[in-house]
Amino acid sequence: MSENDTMLSVRDLSVEYTSEGKVISAVNGVSFDLKRGRTLGLVGETGAGKTSTAKSIMRILPDISSRITAGEIYLEGKEILCLSEKEMRRIRGRKVSMIFQDPMTALNPIIKVGEQIREVIIQHNSISKKESVARAKEMLELVGISGDRYHEYPHQFSGGMKQRVVIAIALSCNPELLLADEPTTALDVTIQAQVMETIKKLKEELNTSMLLITHDLGVVASACDDVAVIYGGEIIEMGSKEVVFDNPLHPYTQGLFEALPEMEEDAERLKPIGGMPPDPSNLPKGCFFGPRCPHPGENCSTERKQLVEIEPGHFCRCGRALKMENSNG
Amino acid sequence: MAELIKATNLKKYFETPRGTLHAVDDISFSIDRGKTMGVVGESGCGKSTLGRTMIHLLESSGGTIHFEGEDVTRVNSGKLRKLRENMQIIFQDPYSSLNPRMTVEQTIMEPLTISGRFNKRDRIQETARIMDMVGIDRRLRLSYPHELDGGRRQRVGIGRALALNPKFIVCDEPVSALDVSIQAQILNLLQDLQSSNELTYMFVTHDLSVVRHISDDICVMYLGHLVETCSSKELFRNPLHPYTKALLSAVPSANIHKQQQRVILEGEITSPINPKPGCRFASRCKFVKEDCHQAQKLVEIAPGHSVSCCRVKEINNL
Amino acid sequence: MDDVLEMGRSMNKNETAETWKRQSQLGIVAKRIAKNPTALIGFIFLVLLVLMAVFAPYIAPYDYTEQNLMNTRSAPSLENPFGTDELGRDVMSRVIYGSRYSLSIGILSVLLGTSIGMFFGAIAGYFGGTVDNIIMRFIDILQSIPGTLLAITVSVVLGPGYFNSMLALSIGAIPMSVRLLRASILGIRGEEYLEAATSINARTHRIILRHIIPNTFAPILVSGTMMIGHVILSAAMLSFIGLGIQPPMPEWGSMIAGGRNLIRSCPHIVTFPGIFIMIAVLSINLFGDGLRDALDPKLKK
Numbered sequence: 001m002s003e004n005d006t007m008l009s010v011r012d013l014s015v016e017y018t019s020e021g022k023v024i025s026a027v028n029g030v031s032f033d034l035k036r037g038r039t040l041g042l043v044g045e046t047g048a049g050k051t052s053t054a055k056s057i058m059r060i061l062p063d064i065s066s067r068i069t070a071g072e073i074y075l076e077g078k079e080i081l082c083l084s085e086k087e088m089r090r091i092r093g094r095k096v097s098m099i100f101q102d103p104m105t106a107l108n109p110i111i112k113v114g115e116q117i118r119e120v121i122i123q124h125n126s127i128s129k130k131e132s133v134a135r136a137k138e139m140l141e142l143v144g145i146s147g148d149r150y151h152e153y154p155h156q157f158s159g160g161m162k163q164r165v166v167i168a169i170a171l172s173c174n175p176e177l178l179l180a181d182e183p184t185t186a187l188d189v190t191i192q193a194q195v196m197e198t199i200k201k202l203k204e205e206l207n208t209s210m211l212l213i214t215h216d217l218g219v220v221a222s223a224c225d226d227v228a229v230i231y232g233g234e235i236i237e238m239g240s241k242e243v244v245f246d247n248p249l250h251p252y253t254q255g256l257f258e259a260l261p262e263m264e265e266d267a268e269r270l271k272p273i274g275g276m277p278p279d280p281s282n283l284p285k286g287c288f289f290g291p292r293c294p295h296p297g298e299n300c301s302t303e304r305k306q307l308v309e310i311e312p313g314h315f316c317r318c319g320r321a322l323k324m325e326n327s328n329g
Numbered sequence: 330m331a332e333l334i335k336a337t338n339l340k341k342y343f344e345t346p347r348g349t350l351h352a353v354d355d356i357s358f359s360i361d362r363g364k365t366m367g368v369v370g371e372s373g374c375g376k377s378t379l380g381r382t383m384i385h386l387l388e389s390s391g392g393t394i395h396f397e398g399e400d401v402t403r404v405n406s407g408k409l410r411k412l413r414e415n416m417q418i419i420f421q422d423p424y425s426s427l428n429p430r431m432t433v434e435q436t437i438m439e440p441l442t443i444s445g446r447f448n449k450r451d452r453i454q455e456t457a458r459i460m461d462m463v464g465i466d467r468r469l470r471l472s473y474p475h476e477l478d479g480g481r482r483q484r485v486g487i488g489r490a491l492a493l494n495p496k497f498i499v500c501d502e503p504v505s506a507l508d509v510s511i512q513a514q515i516l517n518l519l520q521d522l523q524s525s526n527e528l529t530y531m532f533v534t535h536d537l538s539v540v541r542h543i544s545d546d547i548c549v550m551y552l553g554h555l556v557e558t559c560s561s562k563e564l565f566r567n568p569l570h571p572y573t574k575a576l577l578s579a580v581p582s583a584n585i586h587k588q589q590q591r592v593i594l595e596g597e598i599t600s601p602i603n604p605k606p607g608c609r610f611a612s613r614c615k616f617v618k619e620d621c622h623q624a625q626k627l628v629e630i631a632p633g634h635s636v637s638c639c640r641v642k643e644i645n646n647l
Numbered sequence: 648m649d650d651v652l653e654m655g656r657s658m659n660k661n662e663t664a665e666t667w668k669r670q671s672q673l674g675i676v677a678k679r680i681a682k683n684p685t686a687l688i689g690f691i692f693l694v695l696l697v698l699m700a701v702f703a704p705y706i707a708p709y710d711y712t713e714q715n716l717m718n719t720r721s722a723p724s725l726e727n728p729f730g731t732d733e734l735g736r737d738v739m740s741r742v743i744y745g746s747r748y749s750l751s752i753g754i755l756s757v758l759l760g761t762s763i764g765m766f767f768g769a770i771a772g773y774f775g776g777t778v779d780n781i782i783m784r785f786i787d788i789l790q791s792i793p794g795t796l797l798a799i800t801v802s803v804v805l806g807p808g809y810f811n812s813m814l815a816l817s818i819g820a821i822p823m824s825v826r827l828l829r830a831s832i833l834g835i836r837g838e839e840y841l842e843a844a845t846s847i848n849a850r851t852h853r854i855i856l857r858h859i860i861p862n863t864f865a866p867i868l869v870s871g872t873m874m875i876g877h878v879i880l881s882a883a884m885l886s887f888i889g890l891g892i893q894p895p896m897p898e899w900g901s902m903i904a905g906g907r908n909l910i911r912s913c914p915h916i917v918t919f920p921g922i923f924i925m926i927a928v929l930s931i932n933l934f935g936d937g938l939r940d941a942l943d944p945k946l947k948k
Binding site: 045046159188189190191192193194196197215216217218219220221222223241242245246255256257259260261262269270271272273276277 | 478543582
């Protein structure tokens with residue numbers, strides 16, 4: 001595959017927050033590639049560094065409390081961390097858009113929804129007012145809301161519709177990359193199904209690449225092509241959806257699948273992962289999952305593991321997985 | 330007598346500036362001792378209101394509640410205090426359900442203090458016992474909620490609910506704010522406590538995989554109405570109401586080889602304020618016909634399986 | 648990002664029981680104030696003023712009524728560091744004794760006014776409806792009268808004197824605390840722990856005292872602290888126009904009033920009490936600002 005197939009490439013990204021004199025390492029050397037037209041699911045639990053990664057790509061981390069300490073982010077082969085704020089503004093919305101988790105706070109309550117879409121359109125396109133209004137109505141129709149509702153305010157919409165307006169805003173300039181941060185977590189399942197369907201359809205129509213951030217393995221299974229599991233601010237397992245779901249190698253990924261109550265099967269008892277997620281201000285030495293791991297090895301508590309390609313296209317950050325795979329094969 | 334609590338034609342209406350909100354409308358069901366009744370539905374369907382009405386945190390607007398065979402729909406304040414010791418609630422949000430200015434010990438001890446049945450020494454001992462029971466390290470006795478993670482906070486909430494040995498517990502989305510790995514710990518804890526303390530649960534949630542895992546029987550609610558009720562196994566094997574079918578199919582499965590055909594619903598949930606008679610799901614239902622706008626009755630289609638839909642037989646070829 | 652920060656805050660205290668350390672909430676607040684230089688300066692000056700008031704008889708070189716008619720209106724000297732007034736009384740001793748009246752009138756009026764305000768605020772916020780309406784309309788009326796005018800009117804009705812001034816000034820502190828407490832109660836009304844308290848049979852007074860007040864106290868504490876400075880100024884004003892504390896009691900405001908005719912010839916008589924009023928009010932405001940930041944770290948960061 002050629003270089004220009006890669007839409008987004010993140011290399012060794014590290015992000016730190018400072019809070020009351022403490023340093024919190026939210027992201028610790030995350031690397032991944034996202035190919036054009038594909039969807040990568042970034043899965044992890046609260047505080048694993050998912051949102052910080054997405055905000056780094058958008059360059060919208062709060063300046064006062066956070067810092068990108070290392071790494072590079074390439075958008076279509078172009079480094080964006082060194083761009084000026086002015087150049088970045090041209091990229092945001094047009095090339096890259098982000099959908100936030102909470103549709104209730106992402107819309108301005110005193111501006112008509114249609115105007116909010118139009119605002120983004122005129123920012124990136126020099127077109128007449130008439131054209132931009134028509135385009136905004138078109139976007140509303142695209143996400144399944146009647147264009148007649150252009151003049152309504154956010155409070156007149158239900159949660160699912162607000163989220164679809166947010167999606168319409170994000171997609172209004174045909175971005176090539178969409179960062180969706182838990183786009184359906186705040187919604188009910190039937191509405192979630194509607195919204196996910198909308199996103200999928202639009203993605204196919206516009207050939208957008210998407211980074212889908214979620215904690216829900218079910219959403220990943222239904223909407224993604226590739227998966228990266230993030231834990232303690234680093235990717236611990238990555239590969240196509242098929243290889244990761246059929247053959248999870250990292251004990252954390254395995255634990256996640258086992259802890260999930262299944263719709264299809266009857267399990268008498270769930271198998272929780274013992275212990276608690278690592279404290280990002282005081283990460284353990286060695287493997288971050290070490291203290292919770294059901295099969296810790298000798299040097300797991302001292303040695304930092306690398307992300308190793310265990311089978312073609314399947315990466316895992318666990319030495320034990322590598323050995324097991326070798327002995328099996 | 331197996332039946333612990335029974336609701337008959339239970340109603341809870343709220344007066345709002347825009348009209349009467351029918352949060353719980355004419356719901357009847359009963360829960361057997363030691364069993365778990367799951368109540369599922371989407372936000373705003375009245376499931377949390379139903380739970381709170383059952384344990385008298387909200388006063389019902391109509392219908393009756395029987396607890397251990399006794400009518401407890403309208404009780405005086407003395408009776409109510411006694412009743413509340415037997416009926417408790419575990420809340421959804423472990424961040425807002427604990428008083429941020431009270432330590433773990435104070436929170437768990439408060440029901441013991443209020444009951445007036447324990448002297449100070451017994452209270453301290455009893456609190457320690459409860460902390461062991463729900464799996465909180467005794468060393469965390471003096472910590473405040475903000476120092477604990479979500480899972481531990483939820484354990485404190487469970488400890489407070491169990492302090493006076495209640496018989497019936499409403500679990501209002503107790504795990505939906507928790508991460509998957511912690512969620513499994515709490516679900517297991519709830520199951521262990523159920524068998525050791527002979528508890529009866531009413532488990533309110535929107536998460537179908539959780540409700541399937543923990544419930545014996547399930548009620549499906551839609552906008553204040555009970556649309557389908559049967560055993561948990563039956564519901565997941567053979568859902569009959571069109572809404573239940575859509576709901577089940579909408580849940581994204583983590584099994585990539587079993588991606589079923591989704592039923593994508595059109596339209597949005599209608600308002601429960603001043604609703605029209607008839608099926609409230611009608612506006613989103615693809616099987617809608619003239620009859621659906623008449624009042625619907627919950628009818629037993631198969632033994633133990635009741636559905637409130639006039640077209641259920643046609644739709645399912647029964 | 649917020650959840651990352653939240654995790655960082657909550658986790659480090661509980662990852663393992665071995666490394667686990669407890670920090671009381673008071674300790675946290677004290678630590679934050681200690682890190683804030685302006686608040687710390689305010690606090691130190693406030694403590695010094697309070698110590699001065701408490702130990703006035705031991706610090707003051709003379710009694711505040713002791714007259715020396717041979718030595719009137721003298722400029723500051725070694726014997727009388729702040730000089731003497733028209734009756735030959737030592738200005739420094741009077742300023743030191745004066746801190747007792749000025750500070751105590753400030754603190755006590757605010758305490759009294761805030762307590763009354765909290766009582767009604769709690770009732771208004773908790774019960775809502777008609778009760779709320781009645782209380783709030785009364786507060787509206789109270790607030791529509793200018794604070795100074797109100798204090799003057801009440802002082803005129805009650806007559807001058809220490810206790811009456813305190814009463815007059817405390818009325819000014821009521822509306823703010825009613826509003827603040829009511830607003831914060833409305834803010835936490837939906838919290839599940841209040842419902843939890845009902846479900847474990849807690850009675851109304853217990854819910855208000857144990858669950859509501861402790862969680863709504865911070866803004867009252869901050870505004871109360873700030874108000875002390877304001878009340879000290881008002882007390883000085885009342886004394887200045889002759890309605891407050893009466894001579895020979897050495898309240899700072901009445902000292903300024905007493906020396907006002909001599910402001911050209913002997914400015915020290917009014918300057919020193921003025922400086923102390925300024926120090927007291929300034930240090931209270933600095934401390935109050937710091938207290939607000941310490942209680943709500945999100946405000947600043």
